[in-house]
Each structure stands twice: as structure tokens, then as C-alpha cells.
Amino acid sequence: xxxxxxxxxxxxxxxxxxxxxxxxxxxxxxxxxxxxxxxxxxxxxxxxxxxxxxxxxxxxxxxxxxxxxxxxxxxxxxxxxxxxxxxxxxxxxxxxxxxxxxxxxxxxxxxxxxxxxxxxxxxxxxxxxxxxxxxxxxxxxxxxxxxxxxxxxxxxxxxxxxxxxxxxxxxxxxxxxxxxxxxxxxxxxxxxxxxxxxxxxxxxxxxxxxxxxxxxxxxxxxxxxxxxxxxxxxxxxxxxxxxxxxxxxxxxxxxxxxxxxxxxxxxxxxxxxxxxxxxxxxxxxxxxxxxxxxxxxxxxxxxxxxxxxxxxxxxxxxxxxxxxxxxxxxxxxxxxxxxxxxxxxxxxxxxxxxxxxxxxxxxxxxxxxxxxxxxxxxxxxxxxxxxxxxxxxxxxxxxxxxxx
Amino acid sequence: xxxxxxxxxxxxxxxxxxxxxxxxxxxxxxxxxxxxxxxxxxxxxxxxxxxxxxxxxxxxxxxxxxxxxxxxxxxxxxxxxxxxxxxxxxxxxxxxxxxxxxxxxxxxxxxxxxxxxxxxxxxxxxxxxxxxxxxxxxxxxxxxxxxxxxxxxxxxxxxxxxxxxxxxxxxxxxxxxxxxxxxxxxxxxxxxxxxxxxxxxxxxxxxxxxxxxxxxxxxxxxxxxxxxxxxxxxxxxxxxxxxxxxxxxxxxxxxxxxxxxxxxxxxxxxxxx
Numbered sequence: 001x002x003x004x005x006x007x008x009x010x011x012x013x014x015x016x017x018x019x020x021x022x023x024x025x026x027x028x029x030x031x032x033x034x035x036x037x038x039x040x041x042x043x044x045x046x047x048x049x050x051x052x053x054x055x056x057x058x059x060x061x062x063x064x065x066x067x068x069x070x071x072x073x074x075x076x077x078x079x080x081x082x083x084x085x086x087x088x089x090x091x092x093x094x095x096x097x098x099x100x101x102x103x104x105x106x107x108x109x110x111x112x113x114x115x116x117x118x119x120x121x122x123x124x125x126x127x128x129x130x131x132x133x134x135x136x137x138x139x140x141x142x143x144x145x146x147x148x149x150x151x152x153x154x155x156x157x158x159x160x161x162x163x164x165x166x167x168x169x170x171x172x173x174x175x176x177x178x179x180x181x182x183x184x185x186x187x188x189x190x191x192x193x194x195x196x197x198x199x200x201x202x203x204x205x206x207x208x209x210x211x212x213x214x215x216x217x218x219x220x221x222x223x224x225x226x227x228x229x230x231x232x233x234x235x236x237x238x239x240x241x242x243x244x245x246x247x248x249x250x251x252x253x254x255x256x257x258x259x260x261x262x263x264x265x266x267x268x269x270x271x272x273x274x275x276x277x278x279x280x281x282x283x284x285x286x287x288x289x290x291x292x293x294x295x296x297x298x299x300x301x302x303x304x305x306x307x308x309x310x311x312x313x314x315x316x317x318x319x320x321x322x323x324x325x326x327x328x329x330x331x332x333x334x335x336x337x338x339x340x341x342x343x344x345x346x347x348x349x350x351x352x353x354x355x356x357x358x359x360x361x362x363x364x365x366x367x368x369x370x371x372x373x374x375x376x377x378x379x380x381x382x383x384x385x386x387x388x389x390x391x392x393x394x395x396x397x398x399x400x401x402x403x404x
Numbered sequence: 405x406x407x408x409x410x411x412x413x414x415x416x417x418x419x420x421x422x423x424x425x426x427x428x429x430x431x432x433x434x435x436x437x438x439x440x441x442x443x444x445x446x447x448x449x450x451x452x453x454x455x456x457x458x459x460x461x462x463x464x465x466x467x468x469x470x471x472x473x474x475x476x477x478x479x480x481x482x483x484x485x486x487x488x489x490x491x492x493x494x495x496x497x498x499x500x501x502x503x504x505x506x507x508x509x510x511x512x513x514x515x516x517x518x519x520x521x522x523x524x525x526x527x528x529x530x531x532x533x534x535x536x537x538x539x540x541x542x543x544x545x546x547x548x549x550x551x552x553x554x555x556x557x558x559x560x561x562x563x564x565x566x567x568x569x570x571x572x573x574x575x576x577x578x579x580x581x582x583x584x585x586x587x588x589x590x591x592x593x594x595x596x597x598x599x600x601x602x603x604x605x606x607x608x609x610x611x612x613x614x615x616x617x618x619x620x621x622x623x624x625x626x627x628x629x630x631x632x633x634x635x636x637x638x639x640x641x642x643x644x645x646x647x648x649x650x651x652x653x654x655x656x657x658x659x660x661x662x663x664x665x666x667x668x669x670x671x672x673x674x675x676x677x
Contacts, residue, residue: 078409080674080675081410085411086411090406111435114431
């Protein structure tokens, strides 16, 4: 069988200008004539990426922010040209890099269905044919002749997804469109996407949502710094991505310590089964110790470090008491959990060290049970300044702005 | 249906693709017309009112002051209205298309279609406005009982329209592309339009100019020959066919330059916008 898309050593570079607005002005162009050009830094968003896509496959594209996923989708959608290499495509491609592209607030729901559908590549006759189904799916029939600006954001989203869900291309390209909306809406979207992939269409899907990827996709590719690192079935791709590539150690088990206190288990857990921590859920840090002899002044806690080694937090199990209390004195097995609330940590890598010892006396655990983990930002809240490898103007805490 | 996505190097007009996207073209134009007059009390009447009010102002302020009436055989209100009708296509079209790529940046960054659709459809909005201005124009002609040369109407009306349209397409697409890269043109544009209005015989007759060099420069302006032949429908003056030929050639020249530059730069709009 011939591939439906052949991607042949695609590269794309950008010239980055430091401390400059995103667009040029004429004056800059003039003054630049007299300046040396070394303020430009070349940045390869994609470097020599090749893979084939066969009809009916659904491929998940994994990678951290800035790995080149979106650039790849943009090239596939013909929005931006590659610098070198080529892509041979043998089917009609529809790309959903966003839901509701081209929605206009002044136009009514009905008018926006036609406009948006047409932008997504539907013929007017196709929209006519599907119109009732789109309206049904969106559930906004009462407001069809109301300008879109009077819709709630949820209604706009439902309408937008309804139009997108009725596209019938051979190849569908989707970029994290599911990362918006409430849980119920996401469930509905996932259901529809599952249907689409079962109907035999070819899908390329970028998402940070590991559970969505593993349920929707059959194959996976992993991108890192613009290069293709892995190409295989989705389970292995996820494993590769979260394990080898991110170097995540999210749990530890053993038996370390001295004749008074032993460390048995440490872990960090999200609500998902994966090694990737999603910042939109509470993150649980756990520790299990065994006390062998009666003790006093037990220290039990952890330190949280950033990727670069900055100490972000230090907390002990008796922090919320007024004074150091003898919470644990008798022998036995003790498990304590600390919750880092959802939407606190920004995207990036972190390290956890555990502190077990006797106050003012001795340190029992030094580096045993150490964990490292990556936080991914899935819902898109406050993501702009959260690129940890850019110097300055970045954040390790995830802002969660509310509009009043 | 097999096609290739390759680095942008070859320059082609690709009219076939443009034709395939004719429905999107229609929807963009339709959207721009709808949105322009949404939430206005008078709605489409604005398209008529604007040149009509301008006509009144120019008649009272300039009509007498610059003594234009002595150079023309038709009533000055008819004279200035004909100029403003055609000028409206150019100025409105330029304003809309110049900002069109930036205004639609969010769509350009998310979806592919021939980019030329955006400036062209935004110009069609001012063509719609122009069609609306014909209604009061007929009233004006009846009021002043102006003679109409029917033969000239059928030849020169479409011809003047075509010259204006090609010129507007050319300069409009050029500015649309430039504005993506250099936002300075956002500020240059209103000034440029105002200046060009005085460099075009819209409110004054071309015969008022006596300096040969300025006359030559004016003849290079395709808008002036378009307006001249449009007016010739309503006054029995001989046609300057040299000026007409030059006007057509210049408008075609502007069109080529504009579309060439647009096509050359369009591949990177999504990166720059």
C-alpha cells in the first residue's frame, strides 16, 4: 500500500531576533543596514524529519513545548512552507489547528456556520446538507439567529466544534483543540474523534493529553528539539516519551535508613496512570517510613527543586502545627501525603528530595528515594511565559488568571 | 489528488487554485459587507450618504472658490459626484485591503487558502458601495437633466470601472503584503490616500492644471484617465485616447507589480503576521 502522506526530510528554520518586537518596522530595516547581522539567531524548529503515514492510520505526535509539533502541523497544512525537504500528499487534508477559525462576533450563529465551514474547506452544498446535523450537535438551535457576541464562550465552543466535527476529509490534522472547554465537552469531543478514527480516516493528532493519545492513536512519533526521535506504535511512543526522554522517576521503593527509621517508599502522583504530571490536576507527593524504635523529634518532609537546582519549596509533615509536636513517636509504618494544588507548577522539570532525620541530631536519608518529574500544561492556562529553558521572563509557577 | 508541499521558490499565479476557492472568496466578501454595516442604524444607506455629503461639502466650499465651474460644461455637483464615485472604490478599497492581512492574521495562521482572496474580497466591499452610489447618481442626473451619451456609457463606464479596479487591486495587494512585514504602512495609508485624492482630478477638472510637467505626472495616474472617460459620458468632449491607453497600461502595470510582490511574499505571511 502506498503511503497517503510521505514526509521527506522536512526542515524549517526561523531567524530569531532578540529583544525585538515580533514585526519589523521600516526604520528597523534602514538602521539594520548599518548594523552587523549577528543579532539574528538561527533556530531550527524542524530538522530533517521524515516519516510515512498510511491510509487509515491515526498518528499521535508527542513532544515537549517547542519540540516542533505545531510547526510540523503548520507545514502539513500548507500554512507555512518548509525550508527544505518535501511532503507528498495523496488526499484532501483538513486541519483543525484551532476551533472556530474565522468566527466573527457580529455575525449570527447561522452565518458563522457557513463562514467557518467554508474556511475549513467545506463546499456550500456540503454545509447545506449537514446544516441540521451541525445545529443538532451544537445544541444552540434557539440562538441560531443571534449574533455570536451574545453567546457564552461555551456555546461558541460547541458551535465551533460542531462545524469541525462534520468535516469529511481523507486526512484530518488536529492540534490540541480538545484542550479547551469543560470536562463534559471534552468527553463529547473525544467520542466524536473516536468515531472519526474508527471510520477509517487518517488522523494526525498533537496533544499533551497522554490518555487521549493512547485511546485515539495507533501509532506515535516523538519529536525533540525539532528532530524525530521515535516512530512506532503508540504505547511504545508514550513509553519512550515519558521515560527515556523526560527521565522521569515518579516512584521509588526500597529499604534505606538506620536502626531507628527506614525509608520504604516515595512517589509523586497525578490522577493519571502516566509518568507525566499534568498541572491541571492536584499533584500528590507521598512518603512511607517505618519507625523501628520509639523516637522523638522526627523530621519527615521533602524539598522541591527546579530543573536548574533552585530550591522552590521545603515542607515538613508537622508544618501546619503551631510548634514542633511529637506526632510520630511510637514504632510502626507511617505514610504521609502532601498535595501540590492543581495549577501551581508551571511546565518544566522538577526534582524532589526527601528529608528524614532527627531534629538537631542526625540526617537519616540523604539522596535515597529522590524523584524527578516533568509537569506538562495541558489546558493551556497561562502558558506563554512558561518555557523554562528561556532565560528571563519565565515562570516556575503557573499563573491562573481570572477575568472579572 | 496528489500534490507536493515544497519550499517556496517558484512563483506562479495559480489562477486555477484561486478558482477552486471561489466560494470562500464569496463568503469573505459577504462577511466584510455584512460586518461593515452591522449595528448601524442607517445600514447600507451609509454607502450612499458618504459621497453625497462629500458632494455637498465640495460644492459649497470648493465649487465656487476654485472656479471649477468655468472649466466644465456639466453642473459641478454632477462633476464632483462622478469623481467621488470612482474615487470611493479606490480609497475604500485601499484602506480595507491595506489592513486586510493583518486584520485576518488569526485566520492566516490557522488555515490554508490562497492568500490573495483576502485583499481582493476586501476591495469588493468598496465595489458594493460603489454600486449603491449609482442610485442617488441617477437621481442627480435627472435633477440636473444631464445628457447621457449612451454609446459612451456602454463603452466607457465598464472601461473606467476596470481601470479603477485593476489599479486598486494592484496597489491594494501590494500594500497588504507590505503591511504584514512593515506595520508602518498602517500609518502611511490614510496620509497617502488623502494626498492621492489631491493628485487626482476628483474635485477639480484636469484642465485647471497648466504646467506641462504636472500634466504629465497626472497622466501617469490611471485614476485620472478613468475619471476623465467616465465624465465624458455626461459631457460631449473629445476623448484623449492616448491618455486612455496610458491609463490602461498603468493600471495593468500596477496590477502586475502588486500581485507579483504579494505572491512573492505570501508564503511567509503566517510566520510574520
